[in-house]
Structure formats: structure tokens, C-alpha cells
Amino acid sequence: MVTAVLDIWIPVLICLFGFAIGSFLNVCIYRIPRPDMSIHSPRRSFCPACNETIRPYDNIPVISYLLLRGKCRHCRASISILYPFVELATAGLCLGMYYRFGLTLELLLALVFVAVLVPIFVIDAQHYIIPNVLIVTGLILGVVVVCGIAYRDSDVWYLLVRLIGALAGGLALWLVAVIGSAILRRKAMGGGDIKLMALIGLFLGAWPELAMVIGFSALSGAIVGTILIVSGVKSRESPIPYGPFLAGAAVVVLLWGDSLWRLYLQSVGWH
Ligand SMILES: [Zn+2]
Structure with missing residues (x-):
């Protein structure tokens, strides 16, 4: 009862x-x-x-x-x-x-993540900026809860994976930005996106979560970008903020990442 x-x-x-x-x-x-x-x-x-x-x-x-x-x-x-x-x-x-x-503490971690991703999503879509105050708040609260989970499970590896995730996330998007800018000959990605990806790495861990976030955000960004250009809402030259796609992909991976990754491994015949 x-x-x-x-x-x-x-x-x-x-x-x-x-x-x-x-x-x-x-x-x-x-x-x-x-x-x-x-x-x-x-x-x-x-x-x-x-x-x-x-x-x-x-x-x-x-x-x-x-x-x-x-x-x-x-x-x-x-x-x-x-x-x-x-x-x-x-x-x-x-x-x-x-x-x-x-x-669980994992729920607390997820709720902190949601509380920074929602305003980042809307503010970047409206103003083309990802405010540092949201990144820093997310990083501090994220590290505190991650430490709590590592302590509960006596699992230092858990903390290490998250820190590696943050470094790898920032580094991966920095590389994408450098290579993208060289190919497109204009700024391909803002510093805010790089910091956001470091934040995502802290909350999700490194592999395969980060790869999925990059894949999903690139795919959804390309689809929505094409629709906006074809429908005349945006011109080919006008910038389209990438933060909303990173935030959306991070939520998808947090909710369904495990199942999606298993589905992917099965589809390529890797059991
Ligand atoms: Zn009024």
C-alpha cells in the first residue's frame, strides 16, 4: 500500500x-x-x-x-x-x-545536467552565446556529484572516466573547430561549443558517449540547417548555433545511450 x-x-x-x-x-x-x-x-x-x-x-x-x-x-x-x-x-x-x-545520485547528476542544458539550449538559439556562468556552474556542481558517486561506490575509476571525458570532449571539439575553420576558411565553431563539450564529457563520460554526442549533433545540425536554408529562414552564410544540437544530443545519449550503443554494436555484427 x-x-x-x-x-x-x-x-x-x-x-x-x-x-x-x-x-x-x-x-x-x-x-x-x-x-x-x-x-x-x-x-x-x-x-x-x-x-x-x-x-x-x-x-x-x-x-x-x-x-x-x-x-x-x-x-x-x-x-x-x-x-x-x-x-x-x-x-x-x-x-x-x-x-x-x-x-539515486545518478538522478541528481542528471537533474543538474538538465538545469544547465535547458538554458544553454535556449540562450544559444536566441543570442548565439553560451554564457560562461552556466558552464562554470555545471562544472562545479557536476564535479561535486561525480565525487559523491565515486565515494559511494569506492570507485576512483568512475571519477577518472568523467575527468577524462571532460578533457576529451573539449579536445575533440577544439580539433573539429580547428580543422573545420581550415576547410571552411571561416570560424566553424565558437569557444562556447568547446567548453560545452567539456561539460558534456564530465556528465556522460568519455567512450562511447562522446562519439555518439558528436555523431547525433552533427547529423541533427545538418538536417535542421538544410531545412532552415531550403525553407528560406536562414541564408547559406548566416550562422547557425551548434550548442542546441550538442545539448539535445547529450540528453538523448543520457536517456537512451546504452540501448542505442547496443543496437549499433548488434547492427554491425559485434555481439
Ligand atoms: Zn505588461
Whole structure:
């Protein structure tokens, strides 16, 4: 009976936690790229159109957006659909990680990863930058939780693999950037992408996870890039940020990497 109740309530609590984190990530996404703002100031959320402080009951994730029909209560300016979308995506990712890892330290590591990848995804897509504050926060929290897991399992190798992953990730993308720039004769990749790949290496480990992230991000980037150019949204010369593809690929590998790698080994006849 107790387990049955927990079976329902833990996922519900994880979801609510995800919505709350998503709401905080919206604040990060809006404020971090703006030099005149910080996470702490102004203290309360405000409408970007009329500057009116948003009341707590108008700041409930997703629900307030639906009740207000996507408009500010004060000035009726449209609220970006991105806000409820980020909240829904964060809650969905938290729930997915719970079903993947259960109530473990590995879940905590995955949640930290989600909390930095979601704002990196949106900020890079909007502003073409990957803020250092997100990379550094992710690296510090990641190392702390990785050390915790290594300590729990008395497994120094686990910690070592993650550190090698971070070095290998940064190095691999730096090489891609150098070679890409030489071939394309223009900047092929930003420094932010290299730092992001080091972060991904810390959270996922080195092999085969990093290879899968590079493969999936290159493939999805090529497909989406082609669609954007063919549909006329982007010109051939306009830059397309690579961070969202790295972040998306990292989430896919974290959730399904094991099964995908096994499937790949079977398909090439390596049992
Ligand atoms: Zn307003």
C-alpha cells in the first residue's frame, strides 16, 4: 500500500519540482544574456513590456499562462510561448530522468545536467552565446556529484572516466573547430561549443558517449540547417548555433545511450 502511494506521488513531486525549476530557468534565460540584469536583481519577476511586477498567482508555471491566455494582466502584451514551453520541457526531462535513474545520485547528476542544458539550449538559439556562468556552474556542481558517486561506490575509476571525458570532449571539439575553420576558411565553431563539450564529457563520460554526442549533433545540425536554408529562414552564410544540437544530443545519449550503443554494436555484427 505504502509503495503504491509512493509510486504515484514521487513522479508527481518530480514533475512539480521540474515545473518550479523550469520557472527559475526562464528567469535565467531572460536575464543572463542581458548585461544590466542579474539572477537576484530585480528580485521579483516583471513584464518585459510594461515593467509591472508579476504577482505570485500570475507566476504559476504553465497554469498562469493558460489562465491569462498568454497575455500580461496589466498591459495585455503577449507573453512568449517559450515560457510555458521551457517549464513543460524541464518537467518532462526531470520525469524522464527519474524513470531512467530512479531515486539515486545518478538522478541528481542528471537533474543538474538538465538545469544547465535547458538554458544553454535556449540562450544559444536566441543570442548565439553560451554564457560562461552556466558552464562554470555545471562544472562545479557536476564535479561535486561525480565525487559523491565515486565515494559511494569506492570507485576512483568512475571519477577518472568523467575527468577524462571532460578533457576529451573539449579536445575533440577544439580539433573539429580547428580543422573545420581550415576547410571552411571561416570560424566553424565558437569557444562556447568547446567548453560545452567539456561539460558534456564530465556528465556522460568519455567512450562511447562522446562519439555518439558528436555523431547525433552533427547529423541533427545538418538536417535542421538544410531545412532552415531550403525553407528560406536562414541564408547559406548566416550562422547557425551548434550548442542546441550538442545539448539535445547529450540528453538523448543520457536517456537512451546504452540501448542505442547496443543496437549499433548488434547492427554491425559485434555481439
Ligand atoms: Zn505588461
